[in-house]
Amino acid sequence: MKKIKITLDGKVLTANLEDNQTTAALIEKMPRQLDMMNLYARELTYRFSQALPVNEAHTAGYAVGDIAYWTPRHSFVIFYKQTGEVISNLQRVGHINDSEILSQLHMGSHVQLTLESID
Numbered sequence: 001m002k003k004i005k006i007t008l009d010g011k012v013l014t015a016n017l018e019d020n021q022t023t024a025a026l027i028e029k030m031p032r033q034l035d036m037m038n039l040y041a042r043e044l045t046y047r048f049s050q051a052l053p054v055n056e057a058h059t060a061g062y063a064v065g066d067i068a069y070w071t072p073r074h075s076f077v078i079f080y081k082q083t084g085e086v087i088s089n090l091q092r093v094g095h096i097n098d099s100e101i102l103s104q105l106h107m108g109s110h111v112q113l114t115l116e117s118i119d
Contacts, residue, residue, distance in 0.1 A: 002027060006078075006096065007114040008044075009105045014118065015067055017094035021053040022069045026076070026093065031116040034076070038107045042081040046113075048074040059088040065099020068092055080107065 036044035080102040
């Protein structure tokens, strides 16, 4: 299992990533700074200009701290609040280990986030 470091609002978080095509493509793009949009008061989202490969997209719920890729808009997503919603076309990418920190961060309309591979 691959690990990454996520720097968000001055806090350093780590995440364990799934072993799939989407994750491999994302790791190839690291290190990377992303201007994340705060959407629906539940998720931070970055839209890639081109699609990442996907082989296991499903309709699924999510947990706080889940990292996913939403295929229709090429969106890298970090969920920070639970709404109980089920989302279609979602490829699981990983999970933030210290996800309780997410709910404590101030989330503006845009948030700068840095992704770096640890392994």
